[in-house]
Amino acid sequence: MSIQEKINSLREELNQHNYNYYTLDNPTISDFDFDQKLKELQELETAHPEFFDANSPTQRVGGAVTKNFPTIVHEFRMYSLDNSYSIEDLQDWEKRIEKTLEEKVEFVCELKYDGASISILYENGQMKQAVTRGDGFQGDEVTQNIKTIRTVPLKLKGNYPEKFYIRGEIILPLKEFNRINAEREKEGLELYANPRNTASGSLKQQDSAEVAKRNLDCYLYTIVGNNLPFESQWEMLQSAQNYGFKIPSTAKLCSNLDEVLAFIEFWDKERKLLPFEIDGIVVKVNSFAQQNELGFTAKSPRWSMAYKFKSEKAETELLSITYQVGRTGAITPVANLKPVSLAGTVVKRASLHNEDIIEKLDVRIGDMVYVEKGGEIIPKIVEVNLDVRQPDAQKIEFIKNCPECGTALIRNEGEAHHFCPNEDGCKPQIIGRMEHFVSRKAMDMASIGGETIVLLYDNGLAKDVADFYDLKKEDLLPLDRMAEKSAQNIIDAIEESKKIPFEKVLYAIGIRHVGETVAKKLAKKFHSIENLQNASLEELENVEDIGTKIAESIQEFFSKEKNQILIERLKKAGIQLEIGEEEKPLSDLLEGKTFLFTGTLTQFTREEAQKLVEQNGGKNISAVSKNLNYLIAGEKAGSKLKKAESIGTVEILTEDEFLKMIQN
Numbered sequence: 001m002s003i004q005e006k007i008n009s010l011r012e013e014l015n016q017h018n019y020n021y022y023t024l025d026n027p028t029i030s031d032f033d034f035d036q037k038l039k040e041l042q043e044l045e046t047a048h049p050e051f052f053d054a055n056s057p058t059q060r061v062g063g064a065v066t067k068n069f070p071t072i073v074h075e076f077r078m079y080s081l082d083n084s085y086s087i088e089d090l091q092d093w094e095k096r097i098e099k100t101l102e103e104k105v106e107f108v109c110e111l112k113y114d115g116a117s118i119s120i121l122y123e124n125g126q127m128k129q130a131v132t133r134g135d136g137f138q139g140d141e142v143t144q145n146i147k148t149i150r151t152v153p154l155k156l157k158g159n160y161p162e163k164f165y166i167r168g169e170i171i172l173p174l175k176e177f178n179r180i181n182a183e184r185e186k187e188g189l190e191l192y193a194n195p196r197n198t199a200s201g202s203l204k205q206q207d208s209a210e211v212a213k214r215n216l217d218c219y220l221y222t223i224v225g226n227n228l229p230f231e232s233q234w235e236m237l238q239s240a241q242n243y244g245f246k247i248p249s250t251a252k253l254c255s256n257l258d259e260v261l262a263f264i265e266f267w268d269k270e271r272k273l274l275p276f277e278i279d280g281i282v283v284k285v286n287s288f289a290q291q292n293e294l295g296f297t298a299k300s301p302r303w304s305m306a307y308k309f310k311s312e313k314a315e316t317e318l319l320s321i322t323y324q325v326g327r328t329g330a331i332t333p334v335a336n337l338k339p340v341s342l343a344g345t346v347v348k349r350a351s352l353h354n355e356d357i358i359e360k361l362d363v364r365i366g367d368m369v370y371v372e373k374g375g376e377i378i379p380k381i382v383e384v385n386l387d388v389r390q391p392d393a394q395k396i397e398f399i400k401n402c403p404e405c406g407t408a409l410i411r412n413e414g415e416a417h418h419f420c421p422n423e424d425g426c427k428p429q430i431i432g433r434m435e436h437f438v439s440r441k442a443m444d445m446a447s448i449g450g451e452t453i454v455l456l457y458d459n460g461l462a463k464d465v466a467d468f469y470d471l472k473k474e475d476l477l478p479l480d481r482m483a484e485k486s487a488q489n490i491i492d493a494i495e496e497s498k499k500i501p502f503e504k505v506l507y508a509i510g511i512r513h514v515g516e517t518v519a520k521k522l523a524k525k526f527h528s529i530e531n532l533q534n535a536s537l538e539e540l541e542n543v544e545d546i547g548t549k550i551a552e553s554i555q556e557f558f559s560k561e562k563n564q565i566l567i568e569r570l571k572k573a574g575i576q577l578e579i580g581e582e583e584k585p586l587s588d589l590l591e592g593k594t595f596l597f598t599g600t601l602t603q604f605t606r607e608e609a610q611k612l613v614e615q616n617g618g619k620n621i622s623a624v625s626k627n628l629n630y631l632i633a634g635e636k637a638g639s640k641l642k643k644a645e646s647i648g649t650v651e652i653l654t655e656d657e658f659l660k661m662i663q664n
């Protein structure tokens with residue numbers, strides 16, 4: 001894999017995890033693993049600035065807005081936090097700060113409450129509006145839901161500022177979490193994974209009466225606004241308390257890093273006694289003057305660092321292994337464990353990922369194993385306790401045939417997973433493809449859930465994605481538990497999906513290795529499914545970020561007759577199989593050229609300018625380097641202009657000169 005492919009594949013993977021975590025509230029890997037991957041990506045991007053992308057998960061807060069609530073743009077952006085799992089990282093961070101500031105620094109340490117971020121607007125002492133963090137720039141307005149939380153004051157006391165936003169974390173106390181799960185167990189419902197995801201999911205409920213039953217709580221930690229009367233984090237916390245906010249008394253003002261470390265050590269033990277979960281400690285530079293000097297990166301403040309606790313481990317017995325078949329036919333072994341309590345939840349299963357991992361762990365049926373959990377629904381086995389291994393413990397023989405359809409499994413060279421090759425006859429694969437097709441980032445048919453798909457399949461109504469478009473309401477009504485209204489919703493969703501733009505359709509049809517980003521790039525380059533179908537391997541590989549593996553996979557997809565038939569049927573159904581008129585490019589005058597805008601622009605906004613570059617075939621990059629062809633310098637251009645001049649190969653243009661390039 002080339003560096004570029006590696007970067008892209010990490011971006012793609014992390015985007016998917018962000019979606020699972022923030023939108024579905026259903027993470028599939030641990031926070032620790034997520035953070036490791038993010039770090040790996042960050043290092044690759046730093047070493048290869050030419051592959052910079054403003055949409056990379058290293059540059060953006062991972063959340064998203066939903067369609068269920070009004071979208072509100074944050075007046076002040078909501079950032080994420082940099083995190084570290086080691087004291088050394090924290091020490092390095094402190095050194096960097098002291099070097100920049102060249103003066104003594106005080107810190108405020110707070111618990112890192114593990115829940116969902118919220119921003120609450122107060123005007124003239126009245127609670128006005130509550131908005132989730134969303135993607136950091138805009139979030140969901142959930143005011144009614146937040147009003148159900150008793151510790152969020154509706155009216156303030158004391159001498160509060162006229163207008164400000166207070167930010168904090170919505171959490172679900174452990175007691176409530178366990179109570180809710182006990183009730184769900186009684187009703188035979190699936191249990192919630194952890195308090196964080198449950199808190200976040202609760203906020204997204206439409207019915208605030210339901211939210212009220214959850215007994216959420218809220219801990220607040222910062223105030224933002226214009227002309228605020230505090231000079232430090234510590235002073236702000238004290239004032240917020242005086243206005244009537246619930247500010248935990250656990251925060252501590254530390255005069256040096258040693259005191260910070262002592263605080264961390266104390267809470268690493270003590271946290272197990274807290275009535276709610278925390279996942280670390282947040283360390284903040286106390287002085288606002290110093291905070292201002294340090295500023296922000298693309299994603300987080302430089303003046304704060306989250307120290308995250310390593311996840312907890314528990315020991316239990318491995319009872320058996322089951323094998324699951326995914327949408328692509330990939331087989332995942334899952335360990336069934338003797339139930340054990342871990343970090344507030346009961347663990348019964350753990351993912352074993354693939355055969356190599358099983359071999360590496362040398363795990364056997366009947367072994368005592370250590371499981372670890374860090375925010376994921378399926379914890380993982382990290383080690384076997386060899387001291388207590390029974391002499392008769394059986395080695396695990398990876399299955400040779402698909403557990404669902406019996407077909408012999410294959411394993412391609414260089415790949416970790418076994419696959420069931422029976423694409424068209426293996427039920428979980430067929431269902432999985434349909435589930436992918438209707439998912440939010442694909443054709444977005446929210447009214448068709450997994451259960452409906454199984455129902456349609458079992459009744460012979462849909463066995464591939466094109467079959468959706470032949471469905472009639474009369475077909476649906478006789479189905480089990482299908483009310484008139486649900487049937488209509490399904491038909492409406494199918495009809496609506498015909499408006500979904502080409503790039504999403506391309507993602508939805510599920511070509512192997514074609515994720516969201518790749519689909520976008522393909523749509524932009526080839527404009528229609530026909531062009532894509534006819535593209536040569538070379539043309540495909542010429543597209544930015546597309547390597548041989550992806551190119552071959554695309555060709556393989558279109559070479560299959562059944563896929564050609566599928567595409568024809570989708571075309572007949574009226575699906576968007578080409579880009580819209582307004583997206584079509586204006587020219588290729590800037591093909592192969594890179595651009596960067598700096599200073600104050602007067603003829604257009606930065607976004608308009610960047611759009612013009614793209615519409616004419618050029619590319620925007622964000623940093624001045626040897627890879628930059630043109631720097632368009634507006635008024636008061638500063639350091640970027642200087643750097644471009646010093647490189648010598650960058651052509652420097654005025655706005656007018658740039659416009660001339662594309663006027664023809």
Ligand SMILES: NC(=O)c1ccc[n+]([C@@H]2O[C@H](COP(=O)([O-])OP(=O)(O)OC[C@H]3O[C@@H](n4cnc5c(N)ncnc54)[C@H](O)[C@@H]3O)[C@@H](O)[C@H]2O)c1
Nearest residue numbers: 017018021027029030031034080081110112113117221282
């Ligand atoms: N497992 C996965 O698939 C997956 C996917 C995406 C993200 N994640 C996890 O989420 C984290 C990144 O998410 P994030 O951007 O929400 O960052 P974060 O949760 O690491 O930190 C930022 C957030 O911490 C919260 N916070 C709690 N107490 C605070 C305090 N006292 N002061 C300030 N903020 C406080 C705020 O809501 C803030 O937005 C990663 O560390 C990662 O482990 C996991």
Ligand SMILES: [Zn+2]
Nearest residue numbers: 402405420426
């Ligand atoms: Zn199979």
